[in-house]
Amino acid sequence: xxxxxxxxxxxxxxxxxxxxxxxxxxxxxxxxxxxxxxxxxxxxxxxxxxxxxxxxxxxxxxxxxxxxxxxxxxxxxxxxxxxxxxxxxxxxxxxxxxxxxxxxxxxxxxxxxxxxxxxxxxxxxxxxxxxxxxxxxxxxxxxxxxxxxxxxxxxxxxxxxxxxxxxxxxxxxxxxxxxxxxxxxxxxxxxxxxxxxxxxxxxxxxxxxxxxxxxxxxxxxxxxxxxxxxxxxxxxxxxxxxx
Amino acid sequence: xxxxxxxxxxxxxxxxxxxxxxxxxxxxxxxxxxxxxxxxxxxxxxxxxxxxxxxxxxxxxxxxxxxxxxxxxxxxxxxxxxxxxxxxxxxxxxxxxxxxxxxxxxxxxxxxxxxxxxxxxxxxxxxxxxxxxxxxxxxxxxxxxxxxxxxxxxxxxxxxxxxxxxxxxxxxxxxxxxxxxxxxxxxxxxxxxxxxxxxxxxxxxxxxxxxxxxxxxxxxxxxxxxxxxxxxxxxxxxxxxxxxxxxxxxxxxxxxxxxxxxxxxxxxxxxxxxxxxxxxxxxxxxxxxxxxxxxxxxxxxxxxxxxxxxxxxxxxxxxxxxxxxxxxxxxxxxxxxxxxxxxxxxxxxxxxxxxxxxxxxxxx
Numbered sequence: 041x042x043x044x045x046x047x048x049x050x051x052x053x054x055x056x057x058x059x060x061x062x063x064x065x066x067x068x069x070x071x072x073x074x075x076x077x078x079x080x081x082x083x084x085x086x087x088x089x090x091x092x093x094x095x096x097x098x099x100x101x102x103x104x105x106x107x108x109x110x111x112x113x114x115x116x117x118x119x120x121x122x123x124x125x126x127x128x129x130x131x132x133x134x135x136x137x138x139x140x141x142x143x144x145x146x147x148x149x150x151x152x153x154x155x156x157x158x159x160x161x162x163x164x165x166x167x168x169x170x171x172x173x174x175x176x177x178x179x180x181x182x183x184x185x186x187x188x189x190x191x192x193x194x195x196x197x198x199x200x201x202x203x204x205x206x207x208x209x210x211x212x213x214x215x216x217x218x219x220x221x222x223x224x225x226x227x228x229x230x231x232x233x234x235x236x237x238x239x240x241x242x243x244x245x246x247x248x249x250x251x252x253x254x255x256x257x258x259x260x261x262x263x264x265x266x267x268x269x270x271x272x273x274x275x276x277x278x279x280x281x282x283x
Numbered sequence: 284x285x286x287x288x289x290x291x292x293x294x295x296x297x298x299x300x301x302x303x304x305x306x307x308x309x310x311x312x313x314x315x316x317x318x319x320x321x322x323x324x325x326x327x328x329x330x331x332x333x334x335x336x337x338x339x340x341x342x343x344x345x346x347x348x349x350x351x352x353x354x355x356x357x358x359x360x361x362x363x364x365x366x367x368x369x370x371x372x373x374x375x376x377x378x379x380x381x382x383x384x385x386x387x388x389x390x391x392x393x394x395x396x397x398x399x400x401x402x403x404x405x406x407x408x409x410x411x412x413x414x415x416x417x418x419x420x421x422x423x424x425x426x427x428x429x430x431x432x433x434x435x436x437x438x439x440x441x442x443x444x445x446x447x448x449x450x451x452x453x454x455x456x457x458x459x460x461x462x463x464x465x466x467x468x469x470x471x472x473x474x475x476x477x478x479x480x481x482x483x484x485x486x487x488x489x490x491x492x493x494x495x496x497x498x499x500x501x502x503x504x505x506x507x508x509x510x511x512x513x514x515x516x517x518x519x520x521x522x523x524x525x526x527x528x529x530x531x532x533x534x535x536x537x538x539x540x541x542x543x544x545x546x547x548x549x550x551x552x553x554x555x556x557x558x559x560x561x562x563x564x565x566x567x568x569x570x571x572x573x574x575x576x577x578x579x580x581x582x583x584x585x586x587x588x589x590x591x592x593x594x595x596x597x598x599x600x601x602x603x604x605x606x607x608x609x610x611x612x613x614x615x616x617x618x619x620x621x622x623x624x625x626x627x628x629x630x631x632x633x634x635x636x637x638x639x640x641x642x643x644x645x646x647x
Contacts, residue, residue: 115518118520119521123519123520130516131513135508135509142505146502146506146521152502155505156319157312160316164310169310191516195520
């Protein structure tokens with residue numbers, strides 16, 4: 041039996057009186073693309089932040105590559121191979137595009153020159169090379185999303201967490217985004233993506249976990265999930281039932 | 284409007300139309316690395332020329348008053364460069380750097396007058412003590428964000444001032460007079476000659492410039508700017524924010540204290556108000572802010588404008604007691620900050636990209 045890359049075990053997170061995640065358990069296998077979906081307020085972002093280490097769970101455990109990481113801070117998780125993007129883009133706006141990526145590349149490189157070299161390679165991969173010297177603040181929104189992915193990739197993660205990385209893109213931009221995600225997976229990075237746009241996500245992911253009201257409602261292959269009655273009622277609605 | 288159009292056009296050009304074009308989209312890495320190295324070398328060359336020019340200035344300037352201004356300008360350029368490490372690069376705005384300046388001034392002076400130790404030794408000790416105090420203060424304060432951090436630095440500096448005012452061993456409110464002696468580099472004492480002070484201050488300014496230059500393309504430099512721009516994003520990329528701030532604070536305090544030791548030797552008399560007053564915290568921060576916060580050249584440019592301006596308005600209009608010098612000084616600062624909110628360095632940023640980057644910095 042191969043060990044899971046990530047295991048979330050009975051995780052609960054409360055914010056005051058609000059239970060954002062309630063007894064959530066799920067596993068992520070090495071090499072897969074897992075979609076984390078659900079309606080607004082389902083607790084997707086909370087779960088995402090718990091895995092990334094923005095805050096600890098109220099109870100439960102998180103295990104990554106066989107190691108308990110429940111109480112580790114975000115930088116320590118990054119060092120173990122977890123990288124993320126943010127739903128609302130957070131570029132370093134006083135720096136150039138390549139400098140943004142250098143920050144990530146320094147995770148596994150002590151020297152600035154090697155980090156710059158690595159950053160240029162990652163910019164090639166993400167299609168941002170031509171913008172390397174541009175100030176990050178000048179990028180268009182889709183370019184900024186790519187920059188976030190580039191920065192995260194530069195830390196050489198085992199697991200990449202994408203928080204609505206395809207949201208707010210035009211169909212052609214989203215298509216390019218999907219290509220990029222596939223490319224990243226081909227390079228051996230496991231991906232968990234929170235996504236809203238079902239049409240984009242479903243063909244891309246190997247497995248989907250549906251959250252609703254802070255609980256795991258269903259999980260399985262995309263086709264299984266979209267046929268699940270509870271899922272259709274809770275989230276997908278009449279549109280998908282008709283289809 | 285024009286800028287927006289331009290950047291939109293660039294975006295169209297830069298965005299790959301199809302994923303297959305991505306290979307063609309890649310650039311020559313070696314050329315890019317060489318270009319970066321060339322830019323860095325050019326910056327050093329410009330600095331070397333500027334330093335040599337300043338070193339030759341005393342050949343033309345014999346007036347003691349003007350030489351005095353030169354010493355102060357160089358000293359504030361160096362102090363502001365030190366402040367810039369924490370305030371400009373790491374984004375932690377301190378308005379309490381007078382405490383480190385005072386620690387440097389008092390440490391070297393007390394070691395000199397009581398133990399006969401050379402100020403060269405005293406300034407290293409002072410720098411070390413200042414760095415330790417910066418770390419001690421940083422431990423609680425770096426949990427505060429934004430304005431609250433700034434307020435805390437002001438309060439601590441004022442507290443330090445009150446402590447020294449009541450510290451009899453350090454002369455209390457009367458301060459300490461450094462005893463006259465023969466001119467000597469070992470004791471940093473020169474009764475009439477300003478030249479040695481000019482060269483010391485120049486060396487100090489060059490040192491802080493080189494340190495900042497080295498930081499800019501180092502792990503700490505990138506980490507500090509990431510912390511300033513977005514701490515949460517920085518943490519997600521492995522940057523330990525708290526440790527980054529502590530390192531910036533210690534380095535910044537160390538060099539500020541060296542400036543304090545130098546100033547004490549230069550004026551050969553210190554008292555709490557003349558080395559630890561709030562005005563020093565402002566004078567240390569202002570050149571960097573005016574010149575371009577978080578930039579390599581900002582502090583020097585700012586000091587070049589600000590310090591002669593302070594001194595000349597004071598000597599020209601300060602005698603009347605009606606505060607005209609301060610009014611002129613204040614108005615000029617306002618004019619500069621309104622005309623160049625992103626700092627004076629933006630005057631030299633010819634490339635549109637560089638200027639946009641500076642504007643983004645100014646907005647923070």
